[in-house]
Amino acid sequence: MNSLPLWHRLFVAAVVIFLAAPVLIIVGVAFTSAEFVTFPPRGFSLRWFEKVLTDAQFMVPLWNSFLLGVASTATSIVLAVPAAITLVRNQVPMKDAVLAFMLSPLSLPTIILATSLLFFLARFGLGTSPVGLLIGHVIITVPYVLRTLLGVYAGIGPETEEAARTLGAGRWRTFWHVTLPMIRPGLLAGGILAFLLSFDEVAVALLLSTTDTTTLPVSLLSYLVYNYDPAVAAISTVQIVIVVVLLLILERCFGVNHLVLPSK
Amino acid sequence: MKRFSCALAALNAAALIGASTLAAMAEEPKPEKIVVTAYGGIWAESVAKNYAPCFEKKTGVRVEILTGESSDWLNKVKANPGNSPIDVITLSELDSLRAAKEGLLEQLSVEKVPNLASIPDAFHKPWDDYGVSGNYGAMGVMYNSQSVAEPQSWKQLIDDIAAGKYGEKVAWPSGTYTWGPSQLWWVAQQYGGDIDVAFEKMKAIKPYVVKFWTTPVEALNLFATGEVDVLVYWDGRAFAFINKGNDWAKFSVPEPGGVVSLVMQSVVKGANPIAYEYIDCVLSEEGQVGNSQTMRYPGTNSTVTYPDDLRAEFTPMEKVKVPPYSEIIDRIPEWIERWNKEMQ
Known part of the structure; x- marks a missing residue:
C-alpha cells in the first residue's frame, strides 16, 4: 500500500466515499430525533428504531424477505450447479445459444418481467401464491449464480475429476467429494449475490406478493410515498446490520476470502 | 474438510428453511x-x-x-x-x-x-x-406565514408567482402526479375551462417553481426544510404537519375552492x-x-x-370541486403527454 502513488490513493479514497456515503447518511438519519429526514441529523434518539422494531408493517415483511432470499438462493443453486457442470464439461449443441438463453433474464427490465409474470402465473393459478413470487425471484437470481459458477468451474481443469473417476469413484461421489469442493468459491459468491438481490428486489415482489408474503422493499416503497418520517432510514439500518452480520458470520465461520477466491 | 462440512451444513439448513418456508407459504388463503x-x-x-x-x-x-x-x-x-x-x-x-x-x-x-x-x-x-x-381531501396552499401572506384566489396566486412575488420558492403538483391532471383541470376552470390557458399559466410560473412534485413526501420535505414558502398541497397532510408544532406554517384554500x-x-x-x-x-x-x-x-x-x-x-364540502372525471378521462392521457413535452 505504501508504494501506491498519491493519485492512486486519492482515487481509492474517492471510490470508497462514493460507495459508503449513501449508507452512512441513511444510518445517520436513522438516529435523528426529528420528524423529518434531514442531514446532518438533528438530535440523537432511538425512537425510530423503537417504532420499526415494534411495528408489524415492517417486521413481518423483513422476515418474509429473509425467508424468500434463503429460498431463492437455495433454488438458484440447485438449478445452476447442474447447468454449469453440463455447459462446461459436456458437448452441448448450440452451447452459446443455450448460455445466452440462461443468462437472458439479466437483459430484461425487472418491472417488465414482473408484469408478464403477474399475468402468466395467474393462468396457472399461481398469481397469488408464494410459489409464484419464488419463481419470479429465482428467474432474477439464477443468472448471477450461474455466471459466477461458470467462471470458477471453467478455470478448473477436468484432471482432478478424471483422476477420481479413474480411481473408481462414481459420478455422484466425484461430484460430492471433488467437484463441489472445487466450485465452492463460486457457489458461495453466487449464493451471497443471489440472496442480496432477492432481499433487495422490489418490482417482482410489488406485483406478486400478497398480504402474507409482502417483502420489506415493497412495504418500504409504499411507506415512502405517503410518509416523510425517518422510520424507513431506521428499518434500512436494521437491514444493513442483518447483511453485515451475515457476512461477518460467514467470515468468522469460513473466511470470506477463502470462500469467494479460488484456492491456489 | 471441517470447513467444508460447515459450508454443507449451512447450505442444507438454507435449503431446509427454504423448503419449509415454501410449505408454510403455500397454504390456501384462510376463509376467515x-x-x-x-x-x-x-x-x-x-x-x-x-x-x-x-x-x-x-x-x-x-x-x-x-x-x-x-x-x-x-x-x-x-x-x-x-x-x-x-x-x-x-x-x-x-x-x-x-x-x-x-x-x-x-x-x-x-x-x-x-x-x-x-x-x-x-x-x-x-x-x-x-x-x-x-x-x-382538498388541494389548497400551505405557506410560510412568516414570509408570505395568505393567497386569496387561485388566479391571484398564479399571477403573483409568475410575477416573481414569492421568488423561486414555490412547489406545485406535477401534471404526471396522480392528481396532477385534476389540478390542471382546476386551473383551466379559472380561465373559462380552457386547457391551453392552463398550460400557458403553468409555463409562466415554471421559472419560479423549484419543483413540480410527484410524491406528497418530496413536496413536504421541500416545505419543511425551507426550500419553498408556497406549496400547493392537500389539506389533511398540511394540517398533520402544522399540528406537529409547526405554527409558522398555515394552510388555506384560495377562492373559489379546491379540487378534491x-x-x-x-x-x-x-x-x-x-x-x-x-x-x-x-x-x-x-x-x-x-x-x-x-x-x-x-x-x-x-x-x-x-x-x-x-x-x-x-x-x-361546498368549497371542494369534484372534476367531471367521466368527461375528462379520455383527455387526460393527452394532457399528461403534453405536460411531459412542454413542461419538462
Missing part, C-alpha cells in the same frame, strides 16, 4: 379473513385502527391490509379474475372508472351498504355506484359479500370520525358530527 388495501404508513394504520375493528366486531372476520398503490392493486385484480387476492380495493378516481368499465367491480347499493344513503351523490354517483369515497382527491372504495367482482360490511364500516360514524382524527381528512358521510378542533380544519 378479507383483504383490503391501503396506502402505506399512516393510511394503513388508520385502516387497522378505525375500519378493521368495526368490521371484525360485526362479522368476526379478520381484516388483512395490503399496502401499495392504486395501479399495483388494479393489476393484481386484473391478472386474477375470479380469484382476486383483494376483496375491497381502494382506487384513484380514474382507476375506479376504468376498473368499473372493465367489469372488475361490484355495484354498491343502499341495501348492501346502508350508510351509503348518507353519502352525498358527488362521492359515488359519478362512478355509477361502483365505488364510494369515505373521505375527501377521493379514495374510491369498491368491492372486487366475485369477493365474498361480507366485504360490503367493510365498506359500511368505512362510512359509519365510528369509521368516519376515527379516520378523520388519524388522517385529518373529513369523511363524506353528511350525518356525522365531528369534534370542534377537527371541524375547524376541514375544507367545507
Whole structure:
C-alpha cells in the first residue's frame, strides 16, 4: 500500500466515499430525533428504531424477505450447479445459444418481467401464491449464480475429476467429494449475490406478493410515498446490520476470502 | 474438510428453511379473513385502527391490509379474475372508472351498504355506484406565514408567482402526479375551462417553481426544510404537519375552492359479500370520525358530527370541486403527454 502513488490513493479514497456515503447518511438519519429526514441529523434518539422494531408493517415483511432470499438462493443453486457442470464439461449443441438463453433474464427490465409474470402465473393459478413470487425471484437470481459458477468451474481443469473417476469413484461421489469442493468459491459468491438481490428486489415482489408474503422493499416503497418520517432510514439500518452480520458470520465461520477466491 | 462440512451444513439448513418456508407459504388463503388495501404508513394504520375493528366486531372476520398503490392493486385484480387476492380495493378516481368499465367491480347499493344513503351523490354517483369515497381531501396552499401572506384566489396566486412575488420558492403538483391532471383541470376552470390557458399559466410560473412534485413526501420535505414558502398541497397532510408544532406554517384554500382527491372504495367482482360490511364500516360514524382524527381528512358521510378542533380544519364540502372525471378521462392521457413535452 505504501508504494501506491498519491493519485492512486486519492482515487481509492474517492471510490470508497462514493460507495459508503449513501449508507452512512441513511444510518445517520436513522438516529435523528426529528420528524423529518434531514442531514446532518438533528438530535440523537432511538425512537425510530423503537417504532420499526415494534411495528408489524415492517417486521413481518423483513422476515418474509429473509425467508424468500434463503429460498431463492437455495433454488438458484440447485438449478445452476447442474447447468454449469453440463455447459462446461459436456458437448452441448448450440452451447452459446443455450448460455445466452440462461443468462437472458439479466437483459430484461425487472418491472417488465414482473408484469408478464403477474399475468402468466395467474393462468396457472399461481398469481397469488408464494410459489409464484419464488419463481419470479429465482428467474432474477439464477443468472448471477450461474455466471459466477461458470467462471470458477471453467478455470478448473477436468484432471482432478478424471483422476477420481479413474480411481473408481462414481459420478455422484466425484461430484460430492471433488467437484463441489472445487466450485465452492463460486457457489458461495453466487449464493451471497443471489440472496442480496432477492432481499433487495422490489418490482417482482410489488406485483406478486400478497398480504402474507409482502417483502420489506415493497412495504418500504409504499411507506415512502405517503410518509416523510425517518422510520424507513431506521428499518434500512436494521437491514444493513442483518447483511453485515451475515457476512461477518460467514467470515468468522469460513473466511470470506477463502470462500469467494479460488484456492491456489 | 471441517470447513467444508460447515459450508454443507449451512447450505442444507438454507435449503431446509427454504423448503419449509415454501410449505408454510403455500397454504390456501384462510376463509376467515378479507383483504383490503391501503396506502402505506399512516393510511394503513388508520385502516387497522378505525375500519378493521368495526368490521371484525360485526362479522368476526379478520381484516388483512395490503399496502401499495392504486395501479399495483388494479393489476393484481386484473391478472386474477375470479380469484382476486383483494376483496375491497381502494382506487384513484380514474382507476375506479376504468376498473368499473372493465367489469372488475361490484355495484354498491343502499341495501348492501346502508350508510351509503348518507353519502352525498358527488362521492359515488359519478362512478355509477361502483365505488364510494369515505373521505375527501382538498388541494389548497400551505405557506410560510412568516414570509408570505395568505393567497386569496387561485388566479391571484398564479399571477403573483409568475410575477416573481414569492421568488423561486414555490412547489406545485406535477401534471404526471396522480392528481396532477385534476389540478390542471382546476386551473383551466379559472380561465373559462380552457386547457391551453392552463398550460400557458403553468409555463409562466415554471421559472419560479423549484419543483413540480410527484410524491406528497418530496413536496413536504421541500416545505419543511425551507426550500419553498408556497406549496400547493392537500389539506389533511398540511394540517398533520402544522399540528406537529409547526405554527409558522398555515394552510388555506384560495377562492373559489379546491379540487378534491377521493379514495374510491369498491368491492372486487366475485369477493365474498361480507366485504360490503367493510365498506359500511368505512362510512359509519365510528369509521368516519376515527379516520378523520388519524388522517385529518373529513369523511363524506353528511350525518356525522365531528369534534370542534377537527371541524375547524376541514375544507367545507361546498368549497371542494369534484372534476367531471367521466368527461375528462379520455383527455387526460393527452394532457399528461403534453405536460411531459412542454413542461419538462
